[in-house]
Amino acid sequence: MSTLDSTSSGRTLDGVRGKVIAVAGASGPAGRATVRRLAAGGAIVIAADIDQQRLDAVTAGVRTAVPGAQVTGQVIDLLDPQEVHDWADHLESEHGHVDGLLHLVGGWRGSKTFHETRIDDWDFLHDTVVRTLQHTSLAFQPALLRSEAGRYAIISASAAHKPTAGGAAYAAAKAAGEAWTLAMANSFAKETTAEDGVPTAAAVILVIKALLSPEMRAEKPEAKFTGYTETADLADHLADLWSRPAAELNGQHLWLTAR
Template identity: 30%
Template sequence: MSKTILVTGATSGFGKAIATKFAAAGWRCIITGRRKDKLEALADELAASYKTEVRGLVFDVQDKAQVFAEMKNLPVEWSIIDVLVNNAGLALGRDSFDEASLDDWDTMIDTNVKGLLYMSKAVLPGMVSRKKGHIINIGSTAGKEVYLNGNAYCASKHAVDAISKAQRMDLLPYKIKVTAIHPGAAETEFSTVRFKGDQQKADAVYEGYEPLHAEDIADTVFYCANLPEHVCINDLVITCTAQANSFYTHKS
């Protein structure tokens, strides 16, 4: 029987690329997202292109009750989840601490931190009972160092880093793998969302160098998920060649 992966935030960017990568390899895919039309279109595309089973779940990871309801109501044949990829997340704004929006802060913390906690908690019982599974958390280089006007976003990704380390320790008795992958600059919808639709500002982020692509992160997730049972990559920072960390990028 094919293995099953659950990918949150699958309608674009890393999530879409990850779901596509695993579907192409014959994995059964549970994909989640808030945008019903995009999620259904992706589910149909993956099923048709790769002849694998795909189940789309439309919900927001911020909604605790809905997260647990959706996981509890999975049909038996979909209930064995081998890999959970906590990908859903976002950045909003690049304002200084004193000028930042409280609503932006709430959205980032509710999605990047609480959403990851909810999804992990909802999926874990099955992994614990089987003493097998893999949680892959998508963090950021912003979770390794704080940069100017990053405030709450950096804080949320530092939390992802800490939660991943805590999960790895607490879940050791159950032989559950935990991997945190921290990408640097990647050309997805990330900056468009961060700058709230200002495409000129979003495009400027990636000028003068070749950033990561969503497929690069999908390849990395796929590699980590397909290692031998006794091997676990705990923590991985990945940037494009032109970027050293959150501070230093060489632009031509």
Template identity: 40%
Template structure:
């Protein structure tokens, strides 16, 4: 089993089934988990698992910066960031993709931008920083009815690859080995994959950063391959 004793991991958007599975897996591996989401009530089960919980709007840049300052003040710079902020809005073909649908999905990308910037220093300074997002196979095969969704996920992937480039460049300019990695997990649907995602994220610490950085890992149900 992966040993994450001494690591601090921030789960962004932790109030889903995936957040619960990740919290359970990471705490079992010895990590200190910081679980975030909008609803204090929905974070309560994560606190019961031993996570530190912080209720905030991750699409609010100032709130995210304040969180990063609080954690550093408390001696908890993060070693990992698992971005689970998401959701689905779609259907109705291209004409059915409304502006409201897009705006409902956009906070996922905004949160990723705010979090990766606010915690960039932490992740680059960590002996083994690991940032991961959950994307979708829709990026590779976008459909008209999911155009907004695929576009937001594609933006998240592009941003994550830029983060990976930043990690590599920082290490190269410092003449130091690469210690941080940014990874994209792609799924067709998360339902039923929560435990596999949690294990795959925890397992990132078992591999060298150079082998992981700027990689895309596809997750599928047992016995199935992603399309």
């Protein structure tokens, strides 16, 4: 399994300037931070979510925080494959290129013991975590392959590599998402359109233990949150994907927590 340790690199966000980047799951903690960071770096950001009200709040907040931000919102049902395909086609037609899809759709279900695991939890995570990823990756792969700097990224969890008894459904969903993304990475390596044969597109897996949002920090200011990744740091790492060569990133696990 290919892995890379990801540490603060000191790179600027200039790599995203002018890039057309879609963010699925934009209203979640990771999505909000990422949309803001990309907009601050000069990207053309399309924030996607299934809830119009939450989406409006995200885009309005970014426009307030980042004067001149190029951000729009798109209500999308990621469980509808045709709707996602149409969205990908529309973005490429409208902008001439699509340079990224950041899949930040998540969810967690678990139990106290392995025996108490509910198959209903697996069904929920299969749709939320796996099926949405399948739809976005299949829809955006051709456009990302045509881009000069296509990037597809998911957020996985260390639990996928060391499952706990009560986290069987969650760990299995995350592991399935990783396998699917690695298959996409292989497609980028095999189908590169660059004349010199060097890949221009990359599919990447960022691995965390858990996310730490500003709201969580405010609620428990004395807590240590050991091993957690702050949403702002995650957003920085995602923006940094466009400052690194595709060949260096494609098919890699970027660990943002201890293994």
